[in-house]
Amino acid sequence: MKVSVPIFIILMGILISVSHATTVEWNNNPIDQSVDTLASDTAVTFDNPDGQTLPALDTYKVATKSVWLDLKRPSTGEVQHAHVLIRYPKNTNATTGTTDGTDSSSPTKLPGVVFMHGAGYGTADNSFGDVAEDLSSAGFVTATVDKPVWSTNDITRDYPGSAHAYGQVVDYLRSMSMVDADRVGLYATSESTWISPYLVRDDGNIAFQILLSPMVHTPRHALGFFVAQDFAIVGANPGYQSIVRRVFSADTAQFGLTNLDFNPMIAEGYSIPTFVAYGSKDVMTAQVDGVRSIELMARQSDNWNVTVRNYPVANHVMRLGDEAEEGTPLVDRYERDMVDWAVGTSRGLKETSASIAGATIYQSIAVPTNLYGHTKLTIYGVVVHVAAVITLLVAFILSLIALERKIRYMIGRRGPSLGFVRGYQRVLITISATTIATLLLFFAGVGQIIWRVVTLIWGAAPESPGMIYWSWYAIQVVCVLVVWAWSRVFCQLLNTAAQKGLLRTPDEWRADFEIKRLTGKPVLRIRGTHTGPIIASTRLGVALFVATTLAMFCVLLVFAFWGLFVY
Known part of the structure; x- marks a missing residue:
């Protein structure tokens, strides 16, 4: 003994x-941050002095067609033969070839939207079906595409290469006779909001963007925040929570994995009209820090057209209930608000509704921006x-x-x-x-x-x-x-x-x-x-x-x- x-x-x-x-070391302060909204009503309205007849949700029947594009990865030259599903409204003068009565030489062309995938391996057929249908029913030509992944995986994803690939889809949409090349926008969700700033900056002519649960910060900081917050929410012992700090302090660049420190915070990526949608039950996104960063970058790019909506009960993908169950619906009002915003914005109208509306935006802990490898x-x-x-x-x-x-x-x-x-x-x-x-x-x-x-x-x-x-x-x-x-x-x-x-x-x-x-x-x-x-x-x-x-x-x-x- x-x-x-x-x-x-x-x-x-x-x-x-x-x-x-x-x-x-990991500083959670400030904790329990919040941003008060200017109105509880999330409806989006515009000043329409010319009395334009604006299409709304379910105005048109929707038709579809399939095309295939070879999406090239610039860094390696790899090509992915990707399916693109085009949805477009039926019986508009752009799709029938007739004029709108103001221009005797050509029909009025339609705005377009390209959808960008979040995490995983989404395809043109199993992703964005409802929201793409919504926008097409309001007069948009939409394109959903197989997620460009090439030979990468979730850890080695090529974000700049993905921006180039989605840019190819944008260019294809612009080349369609029914589409107005100057009115093509983006619909990006979750992971793809790390990609969209590069596409907006490099393209230079994206008309608008809809960002669903944008991650905003670097993957190291955004993912570190979400995992740490979720460990706390489920009640994990503080000892287990300390594991998160060590995991997201890994210097993965030593092994050729640089995505953790990929920088998506490009001010030029927010230089266009932007619609940001959050859900109050979203346990992945740093919403308060996200709103502040987006508005700061938009102001730096002299853009004052940022609309933020926070929907109660909605989760990270703006759904109600358990996403593990099939057919979970989108949250009330989101579809109509998003479509109304896209319609008014694509026509250059001035928004009259509150710039920030819905439920109070809340964030439990700060984004660990001091974290490094x-x-x-x-x-x-x-x-x-x-x-x-x-x-x-x-x-x-x-x-x-x-x-x-x-x-x-x-x-x-x-x-x-x-x-x-x-x-x-x-x-x-x-x-x-x-x-x-x-x-x-x-x-x-x-x-x-x-x-x-x-x-x-x-x-x-x-x-x-x-x-x-x-x-x-x-x-x-x-x-x-x-x-x-x-x-x-x-x-x-x-x-x-x-x-x-x-x-x-x-x-x-x-x-x-x-x-x-x-x-x-x-x-x-x-x-x-x-x-x-x-x-x-x-x-x-x-x-x-x-x-x-x-x-x-x-x-x-x-x-x-x-x-x-x-x-």
Whole structure:
């Protein structure tokens, strides 16, 4: 016990120091920010001095046609053969080829809208069907397209390349005889609002844009905000919430992944008339900081035409209820307000309704704009996790070999198969079982939190925290027990080494290291009783013990990296 306690204190000190060293500062202030709206009514109205007859929702029947475009990725030259679904209103003078009575030479052309996908792998057929139909029924030619992804995935998405691809769709829409090339706008949602600023800036002639739940800030800051907020909403223990800080402090650029710090905050991207729509149940978007940043960038580009609407009960995609269920409807008034705004704006009318309306805009914590990639922390984290995986794999393989050997020895009645010295087998089983159980509990807690966050995003109400709160403390308790077991392992090793005569004082080593007077050559004479095995009598037993204990200690270092010895 006298030896175990100091060893326990030293081990705990090492692990606590690691947890402190990997802590990332994160300031949630200011908290509970809000922006009061100017009106509760979200309706959009315009001054119409000339008495123009403005189409509205469901004014026209809608027809569709399919085309295919080769969307090129400029950085690599890759081409994606993408389906584009064109919707257009029937029986307008633009689609029938007749004039509107004011121009005897040509029919009046229609405004257009190109839709830009959020996260995932949306297609022309399964995305934006209802809102595209809405706009086409009010006189717009709309284009939905297969999301341009090429050979990328969610982590390696090419945002500038995507802007170029959507620009190709814009150009195609402009080339249609029924479309007014100067009145083509964008409808961007969530992830694509990181792309739309580049398209607006590079194109130079986008007429207007509708932004649904715009993310605005860099992916590192926007995603860091949304995950941290959602962890808190579902009731995750503050210890689990600290994991978010470490994850979004990763310097992914070291591995060629630069999207986390992709900068979408381009003032020129907000230099055109902009309609921003939020939902009060959106748990992904920093709405207060988003509104402020959009308005600031718009003002910098001398644009004062920004309309903001916040709809109560709507989620991130402006739907009602649980998005996991099929056919969830869009929130009341959103479709009509969005269409009315697009109609009036595309005709150059002046808006008379409030610029910010609907429910009060609220944000629980600040966007962590001071967050950046920590290179040393990232490298250390990778080394520790790779070491843990490799040592666990080696220990698992050796365990299978040992099990096979033990079965053979039992069948052949050949005695002990591994030859562990008394006490070591029990210690090995204890630290392995407790460490693996702790690891499984940790995975279960994180997995449960992720599932709760996903259902929250879909629109489900938060549940009682339960396991995702108390499991962190349970893991900490078990970790302390594991460290105590480790101290017993070292104590056992020291005790065995002492019994074998391998622990000696400096004077004893000098006495053992004698120099023959005649030859002048040193001779090492170890005095003691160091006979027999220290850990096990077989090489397999020794290898299994060393590999397993090393793997379990690497797992403890992983726990320390994620802050289990601090929070």
